[in-house]
Amino acid sequence: MARYIEPLLEARLPNLRTIRIGTKALSYWPYRFLTDEDADEALDLFGQITASGLHLALMAHLNHPRELGTDAAKAAIARIRETGAEIRTQSPVMRNINDSADVWADMWRQQVQLGCIPYYMFVARDTGAQHYFSVPLVRASEIFREAHNSVSGLARTVRGPSMSADPGKVQVLGVTEIGGEKVIALRMLQGRNPDWAMRLFFAEYDEEAVWLSDLRPAFGEERFFFEAELQR
DSSP, rough: OOOHOOOOOOOOOOOEEEEEEEEEEHHHHHHTTSSTTTTTHHHHHHHHHHHOOOEEEEEEEEEEEEGGGGGGHHHHHHHHTTTTOOEEEHHHEHHHHHHHHHHHHHHHHHHHHHHHHHEEEOOOSSSSHHHOOOOHHHHHHOOOHHHHHSOOOGGGGGGEEEESSSSEEEEEEEEEEETTTTEEEEEEEESGGGTTEEEEEEOOOOOOOGGGOOOOOOOOOOSSSSSSHTTO
């Protein structure tokens, strides 16, 4: 990491305020920050980043509360936080692993207790073994809502369920009824076109849909608001 990050620190770029590092090490190999040969070097680098005045966010991929239950995971989190880094957590909602509101609520509570910030619930991407892990969008939104409603405000920093799809990052807000039609409400969190950000849109109700491409526009529309520009 140092060969990529140290030149950025030395350059003192005026528009650089935050460095984000994504990792699954806290769940499958927390010893990366404890006993590996370069564990101290990695933590020293984190300290250099925060000492330079930059914000360091470690994006930790944690899929289940049991991953946080080991002494090693807890110690690794503590060591990282001592450097001044902030740990934000994210995970896809996956069938057969964490497709339960209780599991998510427990995971978020544990994360907050350890000083981490719940950040995102993702929808399983439309790739690989999606057929095994995917959770329908309607069900994912129900899991999120139930879990979100059962935790304190400190854990409600989390957003989701979110899809990183072709037009941008799309949040599934849930199911509602408009003009007598049952629809799925969605929000474009970030778009290829910045003007799309935070725009609401609606899809026909489909309890089997697992990805944005499975959805059809509601209210008889031929396409979603972003499709014409996206297809140019």
